[in-house]
Amino acid sequence: MKTTVIVGSGFSGLMVAVNLVRQDYAGRVVLVEKRPVVAQGAAYSTAFPGHLLNVPAFGMSAYPDEPDHFKTWAVARGFREDAFVPRCLYGEYLKEQFTARRDRLEVVSAEAVRVETGQLYLDDGQTLAWDHLVLALGNFPPQRLKIPCDSGFYDSSYFQQDPWDSTARPPVQSVLLIGTGLTAVDKVLELAESTREIYAISRHGLRPKAHPNPPLRLSPEQAIRLDPSQGSLSLLRQFRAEVRRTGDWRFTIASLRAATNPIWQGLSEPEKMRFRRHLGSLWDNHRHQIPWEVSDHLSRLQNLHFLAGRLHQFQQVQNRVRVSYAGGQLEVDRVINCTGPSGNLKQVDSPLLADLLHRGLGSLNPSQLGLATNSDFRLLDSDGQASSNIFTLGPLLKGTLGETIAVPEIREQAVRVAAGILCGGDR
Ligand SMILES: Cc1cc2nc3c(=O)[nH]c(=O)nc-3n(C[C@H](O)[C@H](O)[C@H](O)COP(=O)(O)OP(=O)(O)OC[C@H]3O[C@@H](n4cnc5c(N)ncnc54)[C@H](O)[C@@H]3O)c2cc1C
Numbered sequence: 198m199k200t201t202v203i204v205g206s207g208f209s210g211l212m213v214a215v216n217l218v219r220q221d222y223a224g225r226v227v228l229v230e231k232r233p234v235v236a237q238g239a240a241y242s243t244a245f246p247g248h249l250l251n252v253p254a255f256g257m258s259a260y261p262d263e264p265d266h267f268k269t270w271a272v273a274r275g276f277r278e279d280a281f282v283p284r285c286l287y288g289e290y291l292k293e294q295f296t297a298r299r300d301r302l303e304v305v306s307a308e309a310v311r312v313e314t315g316q317l318y319l320d321d322g323q324t325l326a327w328d329h330l331v332l333a334l335g336n337f338p339p340q341r342l343k344i345p346c347d348s349g350f351y352d353s354s355y356f357q358q359d360p361w362d363s364t365a366r367p368p369v370q371s372v373l374l375i376g377t378g379l380t381a382v383d384k385v386l387e388l389a390e391s392t393r394e395i396y397a398i399s400r401h402g403l404r405p406k407a408h409p410n411p412p413l414r415l416s417p418e419q420a421i422r423l424d425p426s427q428g429s430l431s432l433l434r435q436f437r438a439e440v441r442r443t444g445d446w447r448f449t450i451a452s453l454r455a456a457t458n459p460i461w462q463g464l465s466e467p468e469k470m471r472f473r474r475h476l477g478s479l480w481d482n483h484r485h486q487i488p489w490e491v492s493d494h495l496s497r498l499q500n501l502h503f504l505a506g507r508l509h510q511f512q513q514v515q516n517r518v519r520v521s522y523a524g525g526q527l528e529v530d531r532v533i534n535c536t537g538p539s540g541n542l543k544q545v546d547s548p549l550l551a552d553l554l555h556r557g558l559g560s561l562n563p564s565q566l567g568l569a570t571n572s573d574f575r576l577l578d579s580d581g582q583a584s585s586n587i588f589t590l591g592p593l594l595k596g597t598l599g600e601t602i603a604v605p606e607i608r609e610q611a612v613r614v615a616a617g618i619l620c621g622g623d624r
Pocket of ligand 1: 208209210211229230238240250252307308334337383591603604605
């Protein structure tokens with residue numbers, strides 16, 4: 198009997214497993230998960246009900262062939278079909294998908310730390326034999342900061358490196374969030390209290406943009422496509438022309454979604470780098486919109502301050518942190534790294550990834566944001582050869598694809614990875 202081992206049981210790993218079972222895979226399916234929570238991953242294991250999905254319920258089905266699957270589930274629980282449902286509820290939905298196939302899935306609670314052809318080594322000393330291996334490692338905590346500071350600052354209680362670490366900490370009166378994107382919004386929602394000052398800083402100080410109310414709902418006929426052949430500057434010009442034509446940048450962004458990957462893959466590597474360098478943060482700020490009700494809530498918070506400017510230094514002054522940045526200084530009780538999931542795979546803390554790259558079983562894509570794969574999500578080894586039996590999907594495809602971190606794309610990838618395994622993993 199063949200064995201498929203899936204490392205990571207977040208949405209990506211879970212949905213590969215579920216699709217294998219749905220398609221009557223005859224082999225063993227083993228999910229390896231290092232966190233105590235199975236089948237939810239970082240995004241949907243939050244216990245905080247104020248953390249909402251950033252995609253309306255009608256867009257969050259786990260199954261591409263049943264697009265209303267989550268919508269129906271959410272409506273049955275009293276939500277509108279265009280509601281931004283709490284992420285913990287989506288976690289329950291995923292848990293149900295897991296539980297319904299529990300008898301066909303094996304779960305191993307451990308961290309996978311080393312891989313050889315046919316063997317996976319875990320941190321508890323176990324070894325798992327595999328015929329097919331799926332790397333669904335997901336999002337990594339933010340990259341370490343390199344802002345000058347007093348020695349030991351980054352390891353002190355004044356600094357929180359991992360914004361998703363839910364270890365209880367003593368309450369404080371003032372906080373600086375580094376980053377003004379979705380991770381910072383999560384933290385604001387958790388920390389907002391009438392007496393607590395919250396500062397959020399980024400180079401440009403861009404405030405998160407909101408979905409319209411009601412959220413947009415596009416039909417496939419409204420999809421647009423831009424021509425990437427003339428590079429990123431030309432793309433920007435075409436995008437602006439589309440915004441003038443439609444009169445609505447949100448509509449233009451939404452109608453580009455289905456074509457983002459072909460457009461991205463049509464850019465040369467230097468043009469991709471150019472896009473990321475000059476337009477990356479602006480694109481992310483417009484593309485990743487927050488629910489309109491969260492945006493309303495933030496705008497009513499009088500103690501929330503968005504700041505723009507490059508950070509210069511952290512200094513410990515008595516029991517506080519003095520923060521110097523281009524544009525001023527402030528003192529806070531705690532600093533939290535909210536720069537978002539780490540982008541540079543060379544620097545993330547993953548023994549498994551380091552070992553995979555070291556052995557040449559996988560390789561980074563030119564952007565180093567993700568792993569190199571062929572179009573079937575099979576890993577390319579250090580010689581550029583596609584593996585017959587190692588796959589990846591989700592956030593690990595960043596850079597290879599332009600859109601790959603959210604449910605609407607990952608659910609399609611999970612079906613294709615399962616199909617690759619079912620067809621024997623032959624190239
Ligand atoms: C805070 C947050 C909110 C989000 N909200 C939305 C949203 O509303 N809508 C949307 O479409 N997308 C959202 N996303 C995007 C998100 O990336 C995807 O929806 C999806 O959750 C990604 O799932 P994943 O399984 O690839 O990654 P993850 O959820 O990160 O799961 C990866 C799993 O792999 C495990 N793992 C990693 N390495 C190992 C190892 N070596 N051994 C064993 N286990 C390992 C981890 O413990 C983790 O559980 C959000 C992301 C974040 C971070």
